Amino acid sequence: MLNGLKGNMNGKLKYLSDEDCEEIHYSSLEVLDETGLKIESKKALDKLDEFGCDVNRRTSIVRFPSYLVEECLKYTPPSVKLYGTDSKYDIKIGKRRTYVSTCSGHGIIDRKTDLARDGLLNDVAEGTLVAENLENIHSIIPPLAGVSDVPHEAMTPVILGETLKNTHKSVDFYLTGGANADKDMKNILELCKIIAGSESKLEKRPFMMFIIDPLSPLTYTEDQIEALFRSVDAGLPVSIMPGAQGGATAPVTLAGMLVQTNAEFLGGVVLANLVKKGAPVLYGHTSTIMNMHTGVYTGGAIEMGILGACVSQLGAYYNVPTSGFYPMSDSHIPDQQVGYEKTMQWVLTALSGMNYVSGAGNIENGALISLEQLVIDNEIVGMIDRMLNGVQIDDQRLAVSVIGDIGPGGNYLKHAHTRNWMHNEYFTPNISEKDTYSEWEKKGGGDVVKRAREHVETILKNEVSPVEKDIIKDIEVFQNKLLRQK
Template sequence: MQFTRFFTQAEVEKIHDASLEILENVGLLVHNEKARAIYAKHGCKVDNGSGLVKIPRNVVEECRKSFAPTYRFTARDPEYDVTLPGDRPVVVTGSSAPNIIDPKTGKERRATSTDIANIARLINELPGFDVFSISTLADDAPKGQFSLSRFYPALKNCLKPVRSNTPNMHDLHQVLELGALIAGSEAAYRERPFINHHYCPVVSPLTMDVESTEAVIYLTEQGLPVYGTIVPNAGLTSPMSLLGTLTLGNAEFLALATLIQLIRPGAPMIYAVLSTVADMRTGAYAPGAIETGILQMGHTEMARFYNVPSGGYIGLTNSHSNDAQCGYETGMNTTAALLAGADLFNMGGLLGSLMAFDFAKAVIDNEIALMLKHLKKGIEFSEENLCLDLIKQVGPGGSYMELEHTLLNMRSTAVLPKIANREMRSQWEGAGRPDAHARALQEADRILSQENKAKFSPELDAKIREHFPGLVAGDSVWQGIA
């Protein structure tokens, strides 16, 4: 497949060179002491007083030699393992929203661990999604179990890869203990680490934090899956220039990638971004804007230059409902990223600039995901697919409707949507004129009213609950939408 390109090879190399100049001459503030020590050990200029680290270009270029071309998401069930870039587009839910749109009332409220369990179960059954990045926080989390109250209901109700982050090392160690209990032992978990960790350790512009950086260092040292996302925001934390923001974000990716490779050469990474342009009329955060898609396309070009998988938070929306804005922001940006060659799409289920999860939005995004996967396939060329003999057989004025060939190929040739309406207007009106949101919510209700195929065995669940006293129930409890 040929990918959309913005830059010539010489221009890509110039962006790379400019990024190296930033790291070598401007540097970045590194607040984590361990990270500063790692950089210093390998020849970087470190001022421990100010925290400023300057990374010579030769250090970056040496680390580039060990960049890994693939990244694997491991699942509880090996059937759902996916690898970038071979399985692209890999579609992931948006994550960590504090709120949820209540499916019964339609009102926005704080999300709970039960909501996470229901969402996990829904994502497990929607074929367009490949990875469940835990969509919300859990407002009912007991003290000291903030992350457990998210990962436990997620893993208990989803067989696909589960991805999220933790706010501190205490929570990270708890989550890793949970993984070992589910796997049967720490050794078994290390063999198939089905919890996938993600952080934003670089705070634009050019700053590396303490806690997220600590987690990245630890997980990299342990050989466990982890990657970071770079998030410059033009006009606020990066230049009000698409190219300037791309270059700054690229430098930040290289700074993080260099740290990871200095710790463990060959450690898999994803060039993941959420690069945006602020709406300077108000300063509003605008992840749904088309500039997010354009910047993703540019970062994807740079990722191909480095031969690493790419993607990130793309297909988000600023809309607060499943309206036309929601659809065109998600559709335009994901299509742009796909055509540029992005591999990973954090796109599913969130409204209002990542603030609220909506069940109907997730079902609609599943349909968009299936379309993206079909678009990626394109048109397969073969002598058989030319259908020349069939065309001769049917001839002018004939019909293909009743042919066995049509029956055999109807499901593979076309996406057959459940939400998009293709009925005659009279049929639609007779059904009560339901819009996409209503149809999607009914589909979510249908799925969540069926048997839960992913839940833990009673024995495993008892073992986990004994190890973590006071843990949230973690069960999927669906009350329906009526």
């Protein structure tokens, strides 16, 4: 099993007091009880009516009694297990550890031209294979939500199939805009059974988690409810992930955003329990602020990281695992702005104890992916891992006897203590520039993006899919069947 990022500092950052979390909780219950959620699904309305909610059939507004919400929270598991198709990639999403996944965009930065272009199905394969071979990437979201060389009607399952052909790591997925949610979910679960072998094996060892996106403010659309119901019924964990925009689809204040999105999450917990009592649910986050000058979604805002840290605390308050579809940046290319915006969010995420984050490789508010940025983010996550380990104090690390051995004026280069600890105590980067200027110049110069691109090309040249050939063949047969139907 992968350990993820687990150290002394994980969960140490707290923006909210216990009293703050309690106030947000009861404010959210008030919203659910008095304002309610819009539920755009007759099936869900029927079930909620039977469950004891106040259902208005004319408006599709459902009001949730507080006792019912709190009862469902009691049964929500404190951790979620996701299984790799190779057991060394199993992960347990829960307290005091953080796992990192890739991102998903609608376009890609071309490595030859440095320009954005539409994604292709081969980009999904390449992005997945690169992520499969990065040590700090623990799970994978298909690198693209849409590709230009696959018909729209077949997009969702075909993209997922291309991902599953190139990784043994667990997968995080969501509906990518297909025309028919019911049909897409049926095809997705058929693909899962190809990998797992059967429905019972899939339920026993779920290797995929589904992202459910409420439509802020306070709405669950029919396609998201269908995805939620089918996922829970199949035994797949779900991440209920509100994505509100402060000042546009949520209050402009961070506290108001937290109340609304918390209400949206709690409503999702009840919906999951309609299908299966104690369904495995993650508290998701992808909310941020609106640029008050342009009205544009601002993924790279520091407030997105602050909100994520608060969601981490609310998850701890409810004793449920947390997830986030970030860090992000507003920059359009891998540059210094991406570096500082995403790093700030990575740090806030890890120190606050967010359990699962899906931000590696994205730029431009998650609209674009860059395989170079994926490699750079892998390096940043390695640094974050070292940061979380903090400073450990014990006799060997205090090194009093070693200091005595060396004495005044000596040096520690040849001492056994240095050899024994240098790789455990220090982070060793793969692509960051650490040579002198003259050595850098001798090697041809270049920046971190150039070195990251070289790393990408090395992986794609030397590595092949780890997935068994007969599984790949079965997936390709399924993909071709879908494409012939369009």
